[in-house]
Amino acid sequence: MKAVRRLEELRAVRAALQDPLGLVPTMGALHDGHLSLVRRARAECANVAASIFVNPTQFGPHEDLRSYPRDLPADLAMLDSAGVDLVWTPEVEDIYPAGDQTWVTVEAVTRGLEGERRPGHFRGVATVVTKLLHAFEPQRAYFGQKDAQQAVVIQRMARDLLLPVEIVVCPTLREPDGLAMSSCNRYLSADERQSATVLYRALRAASAAFKAGERDAERLRRVMLDVLGSEPKARPHYVSVADAETLEELNGQVERALLSMAVAIGRTTLIDNMVVGRDQATGKEHLAANG
Secondary structure, X not given: OEEEOOHHHHHHHHHHXXXXXXXXXXXXXXXXHHHHHHHHHHHHOOEEEEEEOOOHHHOOOOOOHHHOOOOHHHHHHHHHHHOOOEEEOOOHHHHOOOOOOOOOOOOHHHOOOXXXXXXXXXXXXXXXXXXXXXXXXXXXXXXXXXXXXXXXXXXXXXXXXXXXXXXXXEOOOEOOOOOEOOHHHHXXXXXXXXXXXXXXXXXXXXXXXXXXXXXXXXHHHHHHHHHHHOOOOEEEEEEEEEOOOOOOEOOOEOOEEXXXXXXXXXXXXXXXXXXXXXXXXXXXXXXXXXX
């Protein structure tokens, strides 16, 4: 595995790699969820690249960038063991040159959910991912379904900007008790870690209600809220039943939907989601498919 710091080094190594190249962008603090993206890329591409960059522009004014977990030697060792060929670990000035003035803003799909809770977050995400895609020039880029809105935003951005890359969204990887793997899980105390399973239980309860015939969006939200209400440590920021493509909040009868939530457990906010219903394009059921 070749690990580089400067953009010039990246481009020189990239030029020697065989296509198709699969890219796994990360902010480090890696876990097996990240490695599942690497494994998917390894299976589908001739070469695999990754980035490790804690992107400051996607952190809000009340979010502590400095406390984000960092362990570069451990991350590099994990990527090496997973079979990554090239890793870029840029500095902030490599991504955002002095005096830079250009941002990538995606409109409608960033307005609700995490976009409403974290203003400016997706401007930072869209901008940094665009820069990474231009730097690596991959044929495929891999993201997790756990960050469902992020995946929709990046897919929309790639289509709108005519970028020659396939955005591949991979299933959420979970712990044995259902908790979605996330770097943020490191912030949880032992008691909070146990309480955090309530997110998955709430999603599963709504999924089961949907499977049993419940189609009313408000009742599905109520199912999730009732389960969350059974956990004293859980403080919901939002609970959503939205269109899986447009992310517009749904009302009345639904046949396919993204169930999602952001819930504070102690001082840590966790997100999770599940798609229910039949994909009109493929005809496949998505009921708990990512859970």
